Amino acid sequence: MVSWSDGSDSSEHTLEYMSSASDDGTIKVPASIEDSDFEGPETELHVLCHVHGKASERRVAFEGIHTGRRFLCCAEKEGKNCGLVEWIDPSWPNTLENALSKLWFMYEQSKRDRTEDNLMN
Known part of the structure; x- marks a missing residue:
């Protein structure tokens, strides 16, 4: 896990790859939101993508139990x-992960309900 305050070199840290894959076998990068405090290319940790050779990009997750966590990802568009x-950021406490999971479930259920209502009317 990367820590901003420890001042250690990023080469000491292990890169984490998402374990969930889509139907076609590609790795999914979490959906993200704009955050002016954490955006753009990463310049301090010098984390490079081994496939594209580009500096990583800063993002803030907006999906499931990772909502609000900062992460770095490949900048290749x-x-x-x-x-x-x-x-x-470290994983959230279990109670917060459970709450986020429930909120996202409720959101998805609401979307499904609205879609069904629109189809019936």
């Missing part, structure tokens, strides 16, 4: 998704 994901 076109071509093959290499699946590079390195979490900056």
Whole structure:
């Protein structure tokens, strides 16, 4: 896990790749939101994508139990998704993960209900 305050070199840290894959076998990078405090290319840790050779990009997750956690991912917009994901923030406590999971479930259920209502009317 990367820590901003320990001042250690990023080469000491292990890159984490997402374990969930889509139907076609590509690695999924979490959905993210814009955050002016944590965006753009990573310049301090010098984490490079081993596939594309580019500096990683800063993002804030907006998906499931990772919502709000900062992470680094491959900056390549076109071509093959290499699946590079390195979490900056530690995992949330279990109680918060459970709450986030429930909120996202409720959101998805609400979307399904609205879609069904629209189809019936």
